[in-house]
Amino acid sequence: MAQAVQLRIGHRRISILFIGLGVFALFTLFFALPSAIPAGPSLSKSLADHKFSLPKYTDKLNPFRPASHKPPEQKNSKYGGSSWYSNWNWRSPFSSSTTMDESRSLLPPLEDRTPIYCYYDTTIERDAATKEADSALLLTWRRAWWAQGFEPIILSAGEAMNNPLYHEIQGAEMNPILKKDIMKWLAWDNMGGGLLADYKLLPMGSRQDHLLSFLRRGEFPELTRWEDLGSGLFAGPQPKIAKVMTEALQNRQKKSAKDLISAVSSDSFRVDPSHEALAYYDRKTIEKNYPKIAEGNSANRAQSLQSLNILINYHLHNTWQDLFSKGIAVLKPFPTHTTTLIQPAVELAKRLASCHDSPIPASCPPNLPKCTPCVSSYPMKISTPARYRNKTEIFTIGTVPHPYTLKLLDSFRSDIDVAYIRRETQRDYWLYRVFQEVLGTGITASGRVVAFKDTVAAEYATSRSLWLTDDEDTPLQDADWWFGFAVPMDVADDGKSETPVPGPERRPKPIHDPADGPIPPDEELAREPGLLAKAREVGKSKLESDVRIREAVEAWNLADTEAWRFARAFLARSRVERQQWEKEESKYAGGAGRDTNDERQSGRTRWKDDEK
Secondary structure, X not given: OHHHHHHHHHHHHHHHHHHHHHHHHHHHHHHHOHHHOOOOHHHHHHHHHHOOOOOOHHHHHOOOOOOOOOOOOOOOOEEOOEEEEEOOOOOOOOOHHHHOXXXXXXXXXXXXXXXXXXXXXXXXXXXXXXXXXXXXXXHHHHHHHHXXXXXXXXXXXXXXXXXXXXXXXXXXOOOHHHHHHHHHHHHHXXXXXXXXXXXXXXXXXXXXXXXXXXXXXXXXXXXXXXXXXXXXXXXXXXXXXXXXXXXXHHOHHHHOOOOHHHHOOHHHOEEEOOOOOEEEOOHHHHHHHXXXXXXXXXXXXXXXXXXXXXXXXXXXXXXXXXXXXXXXXXXOOOOOOOOOOOHHXXXXXXXXXXXXXOOOOOOOOOXXXXXXXXXXXXXXXXXXXXXXXXXXXXXXXXXXOOHHHHHHHHHOOOOOOHHHHHHHOOOOHHHHHHOHHHHOOOOXXXXXXXXXXXXXXXXXXXXXXXXXXXXXXXXXXXXXXXXOOOOOOOHHHHOOOOOOOOOHHHOOOOEOOHHHOOOOOHHHHHHHHHHHHHHHHHHHOOOHHHHHHHHHHHHHOHHHHHHHHHHHHHHHHHHHHHHHHHHHHOOOOOOOOOXXXXXXXXXXXXXXXXXX
């Protein structure tokens, strides 16, 4: 017992000893150590004498530090006065911190488009009217898949003949119908696999649809077809495509089989039941759902194809309208004197809200039997709000003005100077007003620029909004490719209307809510075109006085200027991307269809390494 008490006392004394040592150490640290360090000038002099400096490791490790040299110019990075640099750091508030160039915009890297192929047999004799109808239908197919983020490519016998298996298949005894079907497989195999579609199969749904997102990724480890779509769509790698064709050649039933699916075993394909976002206008579907078009097929094939093309455009347009059930918002953050400025956006909205003529009115796509058909008496709503609202049921069309254009219109003066800009205008006021509802009032200008860039160019952003600029002379020339269908146009616009469309009297007028701002009187509206023309003139002028005021306005509104340049460059790059693609495909395809020149029948081999 005594030993236990003594042991506890010993432990207690040891604890007290450690506590005392700790207090002593703290006392020494806080009171003794500072007195040993020279203070004031003596320390500074000591450091100066030894020229002591810490290495700036943080700068070397910081990936967001400004570049020391201008990045190299990329291929096809200029168009229409815009220049850009594609980089993963595109969300930087100000592009010049990376590009080292005030006029060069940072854009997100272009995503690789997954190729989707279709086979068009150019060996079949067709009359001129049928060729023209086929060409229009192929254009519709290409446009719809391009708008969904794919690279549509039309193949012909040239690609099939370039396949090493071509001669073996031509010498095999098989059903002639099967032999024609295998030709498209030879062409597809020659291109390295991927996606193979019928040109009457089109994407008919939201860009966010799971199947379309899966197809865009371009990863197809298994040879896949889709239930109830027959030969409408296939996906798979090249080795398995070659294996299936070899199996078809070895099949004893190949003399009676009429397509490759029936010439091979059922387990050669993985069958996917999900295809809600795909519309297939094959003969069986047309006869069942659209008998009016089927009746004309036997009498006049060209006329039937033309009617089918108009019907498909109507369905593509109507599907887009159903996705945005709450209408189209044409932003007008400065309602008093910007009516002329946003007029191209309003005109585009009117055309998008109108109804295509259709050979079968009030019909629905085969994959969406419960759609809401477009009815002229109940048009799609158009509004002109002053604020951007991030809602999936609303499609937004914005017009991004150059700061000088905005200041000239808002002041309603024919001339402004530097003193007026600095004393009587708010900085970066366009971005502030546009994002006031979404971001509130406490966000800095640089933060609003980042939000704007996300709205323009982030994933799926292009399917929910379109941002034009004030210097875009013909904003509708790319509209068909932005939306994936022939946007209705009047003959009076350019005389090149592709489809029968409603006249102006059947189009809805924009709904102007008094909460969106006042409607300017007619006499003020009459002055707007002249002011807008003056602003555009100054924007292109090389006169020293014009350059000085323009640069002063840009310096005073850095965030608004960055937004204008970004939107302008983004539109320009999208146009360059499509033009380069069309230029490349024109070597193999004439217009929308195929070029049958002998010199182009030798085929082509498309490897991913070559594209890179």
